Structure formats: C-alpha cells, structure tokens
Amino acid sequence: MKLVIPKVFLTLVLTSALSVFSFAQSVDEAGEALNKAIQLKKAEKYEQAATAFEQVLDIAGMVGPDAFDIQSTAEDQLPLMYFKAAVKAYKNKEYIQAADKFKVASEVAEEYNKPGLAEKAGKNVPALYNSIANSFRKQKEFDKALNYFDQAVDFKEDYAKAYLGKLLTYRDMGQDDKMVAMADKINELGNDRKSQNSANDIVRTFYLRKAKTAIDGDRNSAALDHIESYMKYGSPDAQGYYVAALVYNANKQFDKAVEAANNGLSNVSDKDLKGNLYFELGNAYKGQNNKNQACTAYSNALNGPNGEAAKYQMDEVLQCN
Numbered sequence: 001m002k003l004v005i006p007k008v009f010l011t012l013v014l015t016s017a018l019s020v021f022s023f024a025q026s027v028d029e030a031g032e033a034l035n036k037a038i039q040l041k042k043a044e045k046y047e048q049a050a051t052a053f054e055q056v057l058d059i060a061g062m063v064g065p066d067a068f069d070i071q072s073t074a075e076d077q078l079p080l081m082y083f084k085a086a087v088k089a090y091k092n093k094e095y096i097q098a099a100d101k102f103k104v105a106s107e108v109a110e111e112y113n114k115p116g117l118a119e120k121a122g123k124n125v126p127a128l129y130n131s132i133a134n135s136f137r138k139q140k141e142f143d144k145a146l147n148y149f150d151q152a153v154d155f156k157e158d159y160a161k162a163y164l165g166k167l168l169t170y171r172d173m174g175q176d177d178k179m180v181a182m183a184d185k186i187n188e189l190g191n192d193r194k195s196q197n198s199a200n201d202i203v204r205t206f207y208l209r210k211a212k213t214a215i216d217g218d219r220n221s222a223a224l225d226h227i228e229s230y231m232k233y234g235s236p237d238a239q240g241y242y243v244a245a246l247v248y249n250a251n252k253q254f255d256k257a258v259e260a261a262n263n264g265l266s267n268v269s270d271k272d273l274k275g276n277l278y279f280e281l282g283n284a285y286k287g288q289n290n291k292n293q294a295c296t297a298y299s300n301a302l303n304g305p306n307g308e309a310a311k312y313q314m315d316e317v318l319q320c321n
Contacts (some may be wrong), residue, residue, distance in 0.1 A: 030059040030070045037074070041081065046088060050081035079109035083121050090128075099128035103155060126152040126159040133162070137169050145169050160192035164199055171202065179206070183233065200233040204240065207233070211243055220250045238268035238277070245280035249287065257284035261297075275304010282313060295320035 037052035053074045060071035086101035102124040109118035133148035146169055152162035167182035183199040190196065207230035214223035227247040230236065236244065241264030248257035261281035268274045282297035295318055301310040314320040 026059060026063045027067055027070075030056060030063055030067045033059055034070050034073060037077070041077065044084075044088070046081045046085035050078060050085060053078040053081060075112050079105060079112050079114045079117050082108050083117055086121065086124070090124075095128055095132055099125060099132065099151075102128065122155070126156040126162060129155070130159070130162050130165055133165050133169075137165065137172065140172070142169050142173050158189050158191055160186050160189050160195040163189070164195040167199055167202065171206075176206065179203070197234070203233045204230055204236070208236075208240055208243060211247055215243070215247055215250060220247070223247045224251045224253075236263075238264040238270070238273055240264075242273060242277050242280065245277065245284065249280055249283045252287060254284045254287035257281075258288070271303075272305050275301050276306060279304060279306040279310055282310060286313065286318065291318055291320075294318060 033052065033056045037049050037056055040046075040049035040052050056074040057071060057078070060067035060074065082101065082105035086098050086105050089095075089101050090098035102121045106118045106121040106125060109115070109121060129148045129152035133145045133152065136142075136148065137145035146166060149162045149166045149169070152159050152165075156162075163182050163186050167179050167186070170176075170179040170182060180203055183203045186192070186196050186199045207226045211223045211226035211230060214220075214226055224247055227244050230240065231244065241260045244260040245257045245264065248254070248260060257280060261277050261284060264277045265274065265281070268277060278297050278301035282294045282301060285291075285294035285297055295314055298310040298314045298318070298320070301307065304310070
C-alpha cells in the first residue's frame, strides 16, 4: 500500500526543519562574530572590537536563550572596549576624541551594569572637556571654550571647575554680569573650596577696581554699590577695607567707615596703608562728632601719606590738644 503524506503535514515538517537549520546557523554566526570581536580586541583595535561585540549582541538577541553565554561574554566586553578606545585616544593626545569616547564608555557601562567602570570613565569626561575648554580660552577662542565648558557641566552639573572656566572666559570677554553669575553659581554649589576662593578673589578684584574708579570720579553712590558688592564675596584684605572706609566716609556712612578702618588696621603691615587707614578712621570719627577718637586717629596718621591733611584736621579743624 502506497503511503500518502498530506501536503499540509509535509509543509509543516519542512518549515520546522528549515527553522532548526536556520537556528543552528544563527548560533554558529554568533560564535563566529564573537571570535572575530575577540581577535580585534587582541589586536588592540578597540573601536572595531566594540562594533563587533555590538554585532554579537544583535545576533545573540535573535537566537535567544541558547546564545546566552555568547551574549553574556559580549555584554561583559563591550563597555571595556569603549573604555580602552578612550584611553588609547588619550594616549595619542587626541583629547577631544578621548573625552567623547569616555562619555560613551560611561554610558555603555551604565547600560550593561558596570558601575565601577562607568564611574572610572565618567571621572575623565568633565576633566577633559574642562582642559580642552581652557586651552581654547587661552587662545582667545571664546565660543569654542564656552562650548566645551558647557559639555563638562552637561555631563556633571555640579562640576565647579567648569563654572570657574566660564567665569574666566566671560571676564576675558568683558561680560561682567555673566562673570559674576558664574561666581554666584560656584558659591551656590559650595563643593569645591579652591574654585570658590578663586572665583571670589576675581569678583572682589573686579568690584574693588570699580569702586576705586567711581570714588575717584566723585560718583559716590556708584562707589557705594560696588563696595557693598565687594563685601559679599569673602573677607577683604587691608587694602579693601581702606577703600571701603573711603567710600563709606564719602557717603556719610560713618559707622561702617569706622568698622571698615578698624578691620583693616587689625591686619596691616604696610606703613603707608596703615597711615591711610588711620586717616579714614579719623574722618569717620569726625563725622560721628567724636572729637577725642578723631584726634587720636589723626595723630596716628601723621607719618603716613596723608600726614599734612591729618595735621590740618588736628590743628585747624578739631583743635586737638
């Protein structure tokens, strides 16, 4: 008796056989792709190896559970290839490429649950972008500098060094309001004392210079605004306290002038500056109608740059004993 196989059953058998053959072929392809990737790694062709491991993952993903070991090996190696590619670029002094590659390495390591490698790669990203930006700043290529400073803070929002770099860039560009805003941002972060001190020193110098210019031009109100801003950015030095006393006296704020002059005198070594501080202290006490204290202060200013003016105040104005 002749056996007759139904066409539908025959189609199902053929389809199943083809599926098994296709499946087996895919596992082989995954293995071959893995071997290729490993060879590229051994040849230190890390970027090509990374691409090859990506292909392994694509193939293994289509195969399913039987390619799990192959997939696991690729997942373990892929972040490392990106990291090694970044290190290689850095050693070749390709710093922009290195920064970009460390960024990718950090992101891939996070994706494949390699927190240690992600952190290690991530530390390099803002530092490199910051270094690149400072190089452009020194070459006065300010737009490029700001771009890379921004990339640093885009990756690490609280990276104070990049904000300091932006501060210096805005200072060099003459954009004073933005410069001050960067100092405020660094102070708000409060996580990098060295950057904070540098930012405050720069802003204090800026406001002190503006206060001096304003007081020399008899713009007393503007000088007062500048000196008040100056006082917000850390403790002044003796010279700063002297200018503050000068400005406060010009604006008839004698109590503040007394305080500023005395603060300056508490930490001054320069003889001329000491004489100037005593002279402003005398002016402040005179403004307060405190004759005895004014006479004492003026007497300490006699050997300073304003000695003649101090003597006049003692002899002709206050008639000190």
